[in-house]
Amino acid sequence: MGLPVPVEIYLNVAVSGLLTGLVYGLMALGLSVIFGVVRVVNFAHGEMMTVAMYLALILFQAFGLDPLIMLVPIAAVLFAFGYLLQIGLINPFINRPEHSQFMLLVAVALILVNIQLIVFGPDAQGLHTPYSFDSYQLGPLIMDASKIYAAGAALAVAATLFAFFRFTLIGKAIRACADNYDGALVVGLNVKRLYALTFGIGAACVGAAGAMLMIVIDVTPAIGPAYTLLAFVIVITGGLGSMPGALLGGVLIGMTEALGGLLFTPSAKSMFAFGLLVLVLLFRPQGILGRKAT
């Protein structure tokens, strides 16, 4: 396979994968929250993320605002989108069979991707922040500044989310809905509104992740579907319904992809993610940290 690769390169690639993986993890966290509570498979997840990415791009091009600073507004816009989506499209059809709801979101994904294609065109677009080319050195490790900031932001948002679900009343109410839909109804929780809230939160995660990802990669409409799939792979690998699982899955996938790309060819790196998915689906469908469905 050519010249032997020095250990430092593996280390650097692995760490780089880890950092990007944390952002992936945040994106997947959104999906996990949505599926864990509302039980809807959000097939438009990646497409929603590219919306956030384009939003970040526009804001940067128009006002020169760094996506990390615009994190909260962008997440808020996606929150609204998710909330309205749930209220308008999903709540009315909550009693339909699983694959029906799935197809609803397939349709939304189709529409989103192509609207983006029409508005922004198929070419890759990126942005360069003042620190785009900076890096930090730690011994043999050389890490991109953008990746570190993005990963840090991802951890911060994830931590906020954990705290929200654990300590706030609304967060606990949402968890109650997830555990027991009928019980929640009986106790008087407005489940439909909580569902909308949850979808909004999941969308906000994806929005934040998109803003972060924008400082690391370029955006085209085509990556939407690719990231939807990636989010699924991560969530299923890490464990559906498990929030730490989503982050763990993200990191695992990020590192697998990076190392796979190094060991084989870069363009084949997603094959490893899929290979992992197949293995998980077959042997441990509840994922690494997931609970077995009763």
Add this chain to the structure above:
Amino acid sequence: MAALLEVDGISKSFSGLRAVQEVSFTVPEGEIVGLIGPNGAGKTTCFNLITGVYRPDAGQVRLAGQRIDGWRPDEICQAGLARTFQLVKPFAGLSVMENVVVGALNACSTVAEAREKSKIVIEKIGLWSKRDQAAAALTLPERKLLEVARALATGPRILLLDEVMAGLRPTEMNTMVALFQELNASTGLTILLIEHVMRAVMTLSRKVVVLHHGQVISSGTPDEVTRDPAVLECYLGEEAL
């Protein structure tokens, strides 16, 4: 009378909870046997163990002398043991006729044959006028009848009925009871039924097995069992008869 179905010391635990413990009983060929007991006694679990939905942790199940524990449900049905479900599972999008044909295909080699057989079964069970209606449009008692018709169509030697009387009005219940008595008398169909409705059990069964907390606490004729102090205690102590 030879035993058609032998349940021999079967046990099953779920996550440490012992649902069924060393349960043994036999169902003689051509007889109607009742399986009763308070809620949670393990009756449906026994059914599921017999019909192959679960595999027993220990013990054997024998059909006409052949071991069937560990077999798949479809293999067991093909061997001559049919069952109905407590929560009925009709093929909602299919018509009554089509539902029964699915069952009849187990015993017939062509679809045409299965249709003919189904017509007979449907008529016997009293659903002839509804034969072209979608199963989803049936009332609950009709769905129960459909469930029985479907199982009957498979041409079983022994039929396992899981709380088939629940939710039926007295007249509907009488029809069912009469139907089973007639089937048993004319075709020699062996029946094992789980029931809570005592009237039906006592009328139909020649032998009754009582389960409580996953164990057999009594077995005998309906008279013997209703006089057994252990049985009275478990029923009166737990819930009113």
Add this chain to the structure above:
Amino acid sequence: MIKHLFDGVPRRGLLMLAVLFAVLLALPYFVSGYLITVLILILYFAYVGQAWNIMMGFAGQLSLGHALYVGLGAYAAAALYVHFGISPWIGLGASIVISAAAGAAIGFLAFRFGVAGVYFAILTIAFAEFARIGFDHFAWVQGSSGLFLPVANYTQNDLWNLRGSPTMFYYLVLGMTACAFILSHLLLRSRMGYYWLAIRESPEAAQALGINIFRYKMYAVVLSAAMTSLAGVVFAFFYNNLFPEQVFSISRSIELILGPIIGGVGTLVGPLVGAFLLTALAEGMGEMLLRLGVDVPGIKQVFYGICLLLVVMYLPDGVWPPLSKLLGLDHKTPDRGEG
């Protein structure tokens, strides 16, 4: 068997089908090149939708990676033709075998390990993506640069090598669609059809009635895959070029299920109706926009998405059930014969 082909089908429906078929046969004499291409597209989607329908509508297994079978079928026949000059009529044997094997592998893995519902759908997507990336690096078929079939100017239609005018392809696809239609009709009335529907409605009850669920699900997947692979062969020889990015792409998989979903999953006529509606409307809209000077790539897909959305929301069983009522074609058991 031919005698029983029409048992129980309402005479009105039979008449309509006969008229439709006659019209379709005669059409090339009256319409021009562009419309023939549109019709080929419609029939192609009707055919492939029907193949998918067997898996989903009959056996209840949601496959979102069906482009895998199209692609495998396409590449198998095309590669054999390009490298060895083997006629697609022989090459399709390889297409069927390879696609069926892929279907069997996916089915085996999924059903043995209890992967169902949405998880199954994701598994099918994963395999299609696997193939897409894999074929990008598959040198024997030129990988991502694309496999090109030699096109020459033929004065005559060469049916043996599938080189010829669109009209030739039109009749070919028309024939395939008619066969798929008849096959599905026969299947629905057979033991397999009854068992598939039973599995779709309630796998537990089906098992309790003596049905070997694993075996019949496998039949559905393998048959669906094999049928779909033939569409791939046509795809390869009609377009004369294959790119993994396009052939195995998830948009292809979604595209081919739009017809049956909009027309009516599980019904016999659904895929045909859906394919016709969708393609006719999309092309019509595209034409109209072109006349207005609007040429926007992606607008057709937005239209598909909106159609899909509306149908899933308001016509969950598809367009065919209410349409059949309108045409007076529905009776208690629409597709399966007399009661």
